[in-house]
Amino acid sequence: MGAELKSAKEKFVESWGQMGGAWGINKTMARMHALLMISDVPLTADDIMAALAVSRGNTSMNLRALVDWGLVRRTSLPRDRKEYFTCEKDVWTMCCRIARERKKREIEPVIGAIDECLKEAGGDKEAAAFRKKLNELLELVRLLDFVLGKVGNQEKAAVLPKVLTLLKAMA
Amino acid sequence: MGAELKSAKEKFVESWGQMGGAWGINKTMARMHALLMISDVPLTADDIMAALAVSRGNTSMNLRALVDWGLVRRTSLPRDRKEYFTCEKDVWTMCCRIARERKKREIEPVIGAIDECLKEAGGDKEAAAFRKKLNELLELVRLLDFVLGKVGNQEKAAVLPKVLTLLKAMA
DNA sequence: TAGTACATTCAGAAGTAATTGAAAGTACGG
């Protein structure tokens, strides 16, 4: 592989890792995701260890996390005891997976927490302003939940770019 | 204030802090935001220090960060040397501010990084698959950027709930 | 101008999260 291309790929892996950091995602996990995205062949744990200079244990744990997020698949070839990892090919499908997970991990718990607070606040007059604010927040968060749910449940990820591009054309 | 209400408010502050953590936001900053959201009077740094049991320095820094995010305003009353802090009242306006900041801090840098990688990758045939993948990602990220831009630029935050509710009704 | 009342900064302490690597686990082939 040409030196330019190699350096560009490394740059991309690092940038994606950086972005992961900003989004509260483990940086190494994001780098592994990037590496798999731009690899046109499945990679083994050893490949990834070598490419990113991380330990075996770390590689194992972060790959498992990526699989849990539904962003990476493990496959094993017959007559080969090694496991191979591949990234979801289609970026729109990837987008749906991320939406689904973020909804589940980040939005739903907030809805639950606000509900509980509302219950605990009681019906007193002095709690009225508090209840009102919680209800406003709930409405906002529920709408976010709804939107992420819609995106996350796309069966055919292919429709997503069309819908969004349409949205863009309308605006 | 009734004990129930007080406990419910504390619970809300802690939950919002928790959520901040999941979103890669400083937990204390998120707790301060929550506290200000549910306070019907402006608070001083001392009020916040006392309510959340954090140091003066920490309070000062996190409040500044909240002001930088456009989520909190400082106001000073005449004949009072103290500064008072208030949270943006309207949750939809708050939502716009968050969208604007996240676009600027998290999406735009990614677009820049991908662009740079594309430039560096060059036009070689062997880079074709890499360029293709980068372009797909770019399309996705640009759409996200667009959507956040739309939300963030709402002049009248009041239209946002209407648009979103409409979207919900349609689906 | 000095004193007071507040806010800000920042070096170091405390706390949290990521990482390593060696030991334990698993499963296949013979």
Added chain:
DNA sequence: CCGTACTTTCAATTACTTCTGAATGTACTA
């Protein structure tokens, strides 16, 4: 079964982030 080739786990370590509080800065008042 046993050895081999791999993967996973986890206690200890390292790296990073947040927090503290004393020193410093700012600006109002008398």
